[in-house]
Amino acid sequence: MMKKGSKIYSIAHQTCPRCQNDQMFDSANPYNLPKLMKMKDKCAHCGYVYEMEPSFFYGAMYVNYAITVAISVSIFVAMYVLGTELEMKHYLIGIIGGLFLSAPLTYRLGRMIWINMFVSYKREHDKA
Numbered sequence: 533m534m535k536k537g538s539k540i541y542s543i544a545h546q547t548c549p550r551c552q553n554d555q556m557f558d559s560a561n562p563y564n565l566p567k568l569m570k571m572k573d574k575c576a577h578c579g580y581v582y583e584m585e586p587s588f589f590y591g592a593m594y595v596n597y598a599i600t601v602a603i604s605v606s607i608f609v610a611m612y613v614l615g616t617e618l619e620m621k622h623y624l625i626g627i628i629g630g631l632f633l634s635a636p637l638t639y640r641l642g643r644m645i646w647i648n649m650f651v652s653y654k655r656e657h658d659k660a
């Protein structure tokens with residue numbers, strides 16, 4: 533079970549990294565595509581301003597890149613192990629399709645992991 537207070541909790545539930553009470557995004561569902569990138573300015577519970585400095589979230593692209601590589605490798609390995617007589621084009625279709633389908637989730641995960649690298653849970657803000 534995921535415990536409140538851990539970074540994993542904030543990342544999995546897309547909550548404010550500091551108090552873990554409020555959702556960071558307008559819609560909790562990343563596949564609600566019109567709202568995929570709509571992020572709140574600050575936490576309704578503790579008032580934390582998510583974009584602590586201009587272009588703070590540009591760095592999330594590095595996290596996205598790492599996730600993208602990990603997904604690609606996972607798909608390749610899974611296809612290699614499970615598939616028979618697969619050609620290069622099958623791997624390409626599988627990987628590109630997998631990345632396409634997971635893109636909204638990857639985008640959200642990148643931002644959640646990135647902000648949690650800099651901001652930690654604080655109990656006193658949780659109670660605020």
Ligand SMILES: [Zn+2]
Pocket residue numbers: 548549550551552553554575576577578579580657
């Ligand atoms: Zn908060």
